[in-house]
Amino acid sequence: MTPVQAHILDLLAAATLIPLASALLLLFAGKRWLGRLSGWVATLAMAGSCGCALAALSAWQDNLPATIVFEIPWIPVPGQAAGYLNLGMLVDHLTVAMTAMVTLIATLVHLYSIGYMQGDKRFERFFAYLSLFTFAMLGIVVSASLTQLFVFWELVGLTSYLLIGFWFERPGPRLACKKAFVMNRIGDAGFLAGLAILYCKLGGNLLLPAAGDAQTPSGVPIETIYQTLTAILADENASILSPPAWLTFAGIALFCGAIGKSAQFPLHTWLPDAMEGPTPVSSIVHSATMVAAGVYLTARLLPILTPGVHLFIATIGLVTLVIGACMALVMTDIKRVLAYSTLSQLGYMVLGLGAGAYNFALLHLVAHAFFKCCLFQCAGSVIHAAGGKQDLRSFGGLWRKMPATMACFAVCTLAIAGASVMGVGLSGHYSKDGLIACMHNYGLALDEAFNPGGTTFPFAHIFYWAPVAVAYVTAFYMARAFTLTFLGSPREPHLIEHAHEAPLTMLVPQGALALLAVVATPWGMAFWGDRINASAMIVPWVQGGTEEQVGETAVEFTHHAVGFAWLVGIAGGVALYAAGTKNAARLAKLPGVRLLHTWFLNKFYFDGLYDGFVVGLAKAVAGLAWILDRAVIDAAVDALAKRVREGAASISPFDPDPSGSPINSVAFAAQAADQALRPTHSGRIRLYVLLAFGSAALILMAVLILVFAARAAGHAA
């Protein structure tokens, strides 16, 4: 092994373990010893972790092979060739890129939280949870195997539960954190099933596919799922492109996990509710962690997913993309707008992955992480300034009071809209436009697949036109949120009167993130973009990231289709909302629009469906099971016991005359004896038990004596 690889492994191990150490420190010693310093301790620890991750990123060379350390035995599986489910670490291009992104954002969120959580009575615990959450996400990114990934996957679920429910005194967070965890567990049930299928079919080898050929630190080649799977399929005269049913099934099952974590349709409803947590939590959940985990998993597994699974993924992504954008259009809570926007953007990434646009989907993950984190932090600052108010309709004119926050928000709005002029743009432009261009190819490929050489299959092109349309909608709803918050005149002047710019601990991370949102893809390309590009595995269904690979037609076409979407959308949004919501309200009353508006506003009735129907159904089944238990099973047992008792009484030959029956004579005799023994009724249980055991012993002895006597008699005879 080269020194560079050793160095990088060390750095990444340190980057992962430092947040854990700081979380444990804060959890056990935070309140007693550190107090208010906890925030700074956690932030500095995160910064240290970030330093390690950035050092690893800059030390990484694209010609290095993926390295897997996989030596800590965990669970033995003697039934399979692998023998053990080990724990270890995987380092490749994607790992270094993701670690850097996660730690960078986590550091800024920690810093921001110092200001935001100031004065909270569980200040230390918040930072402990936040660091643990980051550790869990880093654990996912460096995990070597699917089982190990699942460990951190669930830890992410648990820590998000703690963070979303941080203010558990209130009903909102309480319900939201439970909802988030249960929704995630639904996905995890699928994950577990997929894991089990792969485990059985691959002889227990669950090493995650790495970029290119992987080796151990000592340079020995090591087989990942991808290699094992291709070998097994080759034996069965199949391949990933013409797969057996189980592989498609396993792929879909595993992707269910990602549906839960990345809040894809139909398990998306937890994400908007998760904003009940403190705003720094939203800013990290919606960007670098948790929702990113599902995308990361899908990207990692992309080489072993079959075309059927790809189509499934793309369809799920497409639905999420569209419904998220629609709902973001009409929400009036500033955090909800951003939350639904996250849904929609995640839809882009998942759609892209399904279409094989590996590079652009991951690039968009990184770009989105920066601008969405920034947007949430800006929203947090606004909410802070407005005394906890979150309603867009009450804001307006905030630019006067919070120019810096407004600037950050504006930059990120442009970034998410994908603003560009003459081919030079903000981060969202590169990732999103590239992704849409890949969708053009996917639409064509799908068309070809469904109608080989024949007429066009119009449905296939929805995979291209829907993301194009959503690009316009995105710019529009972001402009709406921006305009209603910062522009115009104050709609509730008393609210704005006391508004002030956020403290430095909040402004600095906000500004840093805004800067990153500008440069994350164009300039940051040299950092993570190239890593991601290099990690794209050479499998036929992954589209390349360069312009030549995507194809000139697609790029040209997309340039025309969405090149000015940002301008159109933003102009429309500003124009409609510059004078408040009254124009939009009038628009919403138009016949066709009204129906849609109602649908969007009611979130397509998913919450009603789930809370009313699914939860109701579960409760009904639980109630039925309980009734069955009491009224059938247990009642049968009791009835049996009663019948036995009655039967015993009825077969008694001494029954008819109770007064004179021998049974009763015994009872009377017992009563007399009882009278005689009354003094022993001292109420002392010890004595009772002693008597019980004593008499048992006496009886036993009597029996033994009888037996021996009988034996002796037998011998004598």
Add this chain to the structure above:
Amino acid sequence: MPPLILTHLAPHALAPFALAQLIEPGSFTDSTTPSLLDAVLPSVLNWMLFLPALAGAICFLPGVSRASARALALLTTLGSFALSLVIAFDYYFNQNASGVAAVTLKPWIESIHANYHVGVDGLNLPLVLLTTSLSVLVVLAAWRIEKATQAFMGLFLFLLTGMLGVFVALDLFLFYLFFEVSLLPMYFLIGIWGGPRKEYAAIKFFLYTLAGSICLLFVMLGLYCLTPAGTANHVNTWQLVDSGEQDSLISESVRALFAGPSTGLHGPTPAGPYWLHAQAFFLLTLVAFLIKLPAVPFHTWLPDAHVEAPTPISMILAGVLLKMGGYGLMRVTYPLFPDAARHFWLPVATLGVVAILYGGFCALAQTDWKKLVAYSSVSHMGYVTLGLAVLTRTGFDGAYFQMIAHGITSALMFFLVGVVYDRAHHRDINRLGGLWLKFPGLGGWSLLAFCAGMGLPGLCGFVGELLVIFGTFEANGQLPGTIPGSAGSGGFMGAATILGLFASLGVVITAGYTLWMFQRVFMGPERPEAAGYAPITAREYGIMAALGMAAVLFGLVPLLVFRLTDPTFYALASVLGLN
């Protein structure tokens, strides 16, 4: 330059991960030369077994004060724990070839060939350790029992001997005796120290288990009658381990009598002479142990017993007594009738899955916190049934680990319920709330306990569930009987796969009732009546911490258990023809 942190520092710094790896079993002494310890180990085992009973008898002597009964019980359980540790360490480092250690074999009732035969192997040693360690905590949990303390401690110590006896007995007759012996103290412990409906609960528990015992007794009589008198088989009827070279559980020739028809490599073999009996016996012993486990539909004694039992007794009931059921299946039912087990795998596995889901749904419907935990036990023990039924090595490992893990987590959960009950004097989930604010420490340990119960990875509850689910999927296509119409998917959608899918769904229901309960009991604003709650004592925190840390330790280093069980399970796998 090798990577410093990962390859050098990590294995040592992360000692829990490396603990089981650093010291290879059998690396300390040459296992061929018997050490002095080997000579005294049988005595150690016998002392460990009967010391509690002896101390229990002392507790009943007149003149023993409450304080001395407590002290005596604590010392005895500690002593028993220490002795079991001696055996465990010796077993871990110095395994002999047969896999059975510390054996005492003395003729007992010669007329029926019953022996006093006790010893440890991989199958019972972890359970023995669980019992002895948990009993220390149970005595501590019972520290504040003021009602006839001496009798309580005495009965508990009798119970301890009974439970340990069940695990270490290697003679079926002796096993049966201890199985019954453990019943009586439990009856009194529930019936005297229990809640309002204690008599009903106690007699229900007693009769239920007795019904199971009768099934077992019937099979024992059958076994004894079927083996012709005067033959070696007749003499060996009660032997639970073969005296041969390998630890092969149940005499090979006895087992052969009950073999089913098979299609081996050398053509089809006809069934053994008593194949039909084997099927009936399998079902009878199955019922005997499923009642104890308990599996749906034989489970209704459990919620009643738990709700009425005092906290320490709930801990031992869930922690150890239920394990007798699973242990009985692994020690008696499956090794004796492996072919019948194969024959009936589908109904048994279905029972397991039904228990997982049904127990979960019943838990979801509870408003009594303790009943919820009791039903969660039914759900968790369903994994044991499923893991055994699918007849894979992975499933067996998982089922066994699930028993150990459930022993830790359920004891902790019942203890937590008890801690709250002592203060609130009720267990109605809807009338509790805000406990996290009142007692942050309690909230933290509870979160850990319920997460372990939910099977979150990294905690002990996960390993068993994962292995059982893996084992179930593995079984697909390897067992007779598939779901009709599943041929279209290339044999992939077999019965085992479908059962596995349903078992995976269990994690959702578990999360549902656990989180719902946690939200009601621990979250929310502090309730006014909580102002008067007494603070949680160091003794209580100590018990929580001990069990909580065990939950983490065994989640991270499950090898601590598997290193002990491995040789025996290897033998068991070959006996059962596990896949």
